[in-house]
Amino acid sequence: MTPGPERYGYFGPEGTFTHQALLSIPGADQRELTPYATVAGCLDAVRDGEVAAGLVPIENSVEGGVSATLDNLTYGRPLMITREVLLPVQFTLFARPGTALGDVRRVITHPHAAAQCRDWLAANVPQATITTEGSTAAAAAAVADPGSGYDAAVSSDIAGRLYGLQPLATGIADNDAAVTRFILLTKPGPVAPASGVDKTTMVLFMRADRSGALLELLDQFASRGVNLCRIESRPTKTVFGSYCFAVDAEGHIDDERMAEAMMGLHRVSAQVIFLGSYPRADATQQHVLPGTSNADYGAAREWLDSLRQHPGA
């Protein structure tokens, strides 16, 4: 076995969508890839140095955020996002050879897959109960065992074939344009330089629950021309009704406007957890508003310095 730093971990087992997403990263197939049955197991393997980096799902375009990932990054030992991967996901209903659609009484899959195929399953296997498993690939592996009691799994094409199953129906997602986003995590370290098309992820905790408190956080971004790509509130798990906010913002921590926004957030919030600046997978160019470029901030700083040195000049 190669030493930990050469290895990448992923939310497995073999054949998950996460595994497919990992294989789409250039050079990943040259590394040793280690599956972990849970998101927490994969992230702890990164923290403990068993693997150099780990890939886990963070959100999808139909079901929203993956709470297991967001919460682990918020409350677990620090980690840093270094990359994101977008994967269009397609689902197939698989069964052991010889099973017909009408025989399907018990279906097993990952909760996000169940949510993305809910209408299709209700219309086409109305007699079936849906149970969830750790991953779509683990669900396919369960169905491969006739003693499991499950008749069919919703998984990727790759997983179903890998575990020796036969497709009963392909393309069963209710929304066939669904995309899942995955993030690659490492131990915290120096942030890679800006690529020019970056995203910064953080979790914000408000200082007090009062009118305008969230607006005050959001204003740190808005007033500096930083566009938000995503915001999700999550319970803080302390008191009922108390939330923190997971935010993806356009730009890099080395961009002056982002740095100023983060300093503002540091001043006005109870806690800012910085989760990393990394290239955006869709390479969407960001729109820099007039007066918010690095050059504009640099010129403003020089102007302020000159005022301090030569007031009235």
Ligand SMILES: O=C(O)C(=O)Cc1ccccc1
């Ligand atoms: O279970 C999997 O295969 C995963 O990688 C998680 C997942 C589940 C459903 C859609 C996208 C990712």
